[in-house]
Each structure stands twice: as structure tokens, then as C-alpha cells.
Amino acid sequence: MESSSSLRIAIQKNGRLTEKSIDLLENIGLRFDEYKNRLMVRCRNFDVELLLIRDDDIPEYVQDGVCDLGLVGANVTAEKQADVTVLRDLDFGYCRLSLAAPKNGDIKEVTDFESTRVATSYPVLTQKYFQEQGITARTVEISGAVEITPTLDVADAICDIVSSGSTLRANGLKEIQPIFQSQTQMIKTNKELPQEKLELIEKFLIRIEGSQTAEKSRYIMMNAPENSVEEIIRIIPSLKSPTVLPLAEKDMVAIHSVIPIKKFWDVMEQLKETGATGIVILPIENMIF
Numbered sequence: 001m002e003s004s005s006s007l008r009i010a011i012q013k014n015g016r017l018t019e020k021s022i023d024l025l026e027n028i029g030l031r032f033d034e035y036k037n038r039l040m041v042r043c044r045n046f047d048v049e050l051l052l053i054r055d056d057d058i059p060e061y062v063q064d065g066v067c068d069l070g071l072v073g074a075n076v077t078a079e080k081q082a083d084v085t086v087l088r089d090l091d092f093g094y095c096r097l098s099l100a101a102p103k104n105g106d107i108k109e110v111t112d113f114e115s116t117r118v119a120t121s122y123p124v125l126t127q128k129y130f131q132e133q134g135i136t137a138r139t140v141e142i143s144g145a146v147e148i149t150p151t152l153d154v155a156d157a158i159c160d161i162v163s164s165g166s167t168l169r170a171n172g173l174k175e176i177q178p179i180f181q182s183q184t185q186m187i188k189t190n191k192e193l194p195q196e197k198l199e200l201i202e203k204f205l206i207r208i209e210g211s212q213t214a215e216k217s218r219y220i221m222m223n224a225p226e227n228s229v230e231e232i233i234r235i236i237p238s239l240k241s242p243t244v245l246p247l248a249e250k251d252m253v254a255i256h257s258v259i260p261i262k263k264f265w266d267v268m269e270q271l272k273e274t275g276a277t278g279i280v281i282l283p284i285e286n287m288i289f
């Protein structure tokens, strides 16, 4: 592929990560024309092009500098042992690589894997785990439908990606041990990049941070007696000091702030106890620091 002066970003062509990858890029302000069934898509408002490929190929393309950035699961980058830099966890595509075995079989714990045949699409990570555990097992590399191999007697057990575990259960398998936790990451090539590309990457990282923080935060508004303001400020773990505005009603104020979504229910209950009323929670589109 000819070298390009545009910042080239590799994303999965067609799979679990595709839509969320596009959403993330659009969220930070990149605009694309139709991307379905295309290998390469130019960005309309930045000097960026997307390369849409199989996720297995992304770490290598980024390692070799064919693409400058890639959005791909940590599981794939680790399996390919790619020489790349992880810039950021992207908070989607959560899954784990797990050892699993037939539900009522002899393999019940990790040590039972000794001398077994384990089917997997992740031979490198699987062998690494066994080595760490001092277990000798044979990996049988399979590229898809790993979960049916014990039924076919191609293997005694498997090591595969799990998120809810429903695929395992449907195939009469039981999860025995997670060996690798994964989510989608932004990776960058270790090849030298021109200053303009580095600046663009820096800009995107700042935007991603803003958008991730916004997603995890809520804007909270309420009315409260003026004499409970101090206590409310103590309860709200706000990013900055909250806005306190006078109301027409005497001794009452309106308080506006930002809270992490995780604290939402705790904060809510404590606020009501202080006499706060009319509590309104709004999603936040973006946050600039």
C-alpha cells in the first residue's frame, strides 16, 4: 500500500467493534461519508482516512506503519504480540479470554488441564498462561466455532472469548478460569510520525478524554434551602465548585453541578435528606477541560 500523508486509522470492517468505533470517531468530531462495504473512507473535515479491515490484521498494520492508529481489542493486540503503543482504553468491547470445559466432565479446575488438548483462536495467550501455571497442554488452533470442538472430540476443553457466558452454556461448557481481561483500545504505531500527525493524535486524545468523562457524568440541578448549601457541597463530589443561584422564593437557592454517574444514587438519597427538591439529572454531551 502506498504511503500516505493523511493520518490513517484502522478499524474493524464488519463486526462487534465497527459501529462503536465509528460512533467514537464521530463523537470526537470526525465526519465520514457512507463507510459500509468500503475498504477506505476519507474523513470530510480532517486529514484522516479510515482503513476498514479484519480486526486480526489491525495490530500488524499499525506495527508496520501502514496505519498510524488502530482501534482493536487488547486480546488481539496481545495475541499478535504487536510492537505498538497503547494510547487509551476505549471503554467498549469488554470481554475476557477464558478456559472452559464440558460441564460434567473431568476438567474442574486449572490443574486438570495438564496433558489435555485445548482448542483456541488464541494459542499465544493460552500457552503463556499454561506456562505461567506450570501446566503442559496442547493447543489446537481453530479460527472459529471453538465452542463445539469438545463435542466433536477435536479437543478436551477450550480457551475462548467470553462476555456473558451464554454461548458457553448453550454448548454445554462451563467457564473455569479467565486468563485475560480485554476491552477495545486505541493503539499507535511505534514508527516515527511527522509533527502534524502527532499533533492531530494529541488533539483526538484530548477529545476522547472529554467525551469519555462526559459519558460518565451527569449534570445535576436542584432547589434547596440556603442553609443546607454547605452540606450539599460536601455531598456532591463535583468536578469544580457547584453553581449556587438565588431563587425568587426567600431562603431558597438553585444548585447546579456535575456528578460522576456511579455516585448518582448515593448522592440522590443524601441530597433528599438535606431538604433538596426538584432534583433534575441531565446527560452531558461533552466536556472541555
Ligand code: ATP
Pocket (backbone or CB within 6 Å): 012, 013, 014, 015, 016, 017, 053, 054, 055, 056, 072, 073, 074, 075, 076, 093, 094, 095, 161, 162, 163, 164, 182, 183, 184
Ligand atoms: P473479523 O472478521 O474482523 O476478524 P471477528 O469475528 O474476529 O471479526 P468479532 O466477533 O466481531 O471479531 O469480535 C471483535 C472483538 O470484539 C473481539 O476481538 C473482542 O475484542 C471483542 N468482543 C467483545 N465481546 C465479545 C464476545 N462476546 N465475543 C467475541 N468478541 C468479543
Ligand code: MG
Pocket (backbone or CB within 6 Å): 054, 055, 056
Ligand atoms: Mg477477527
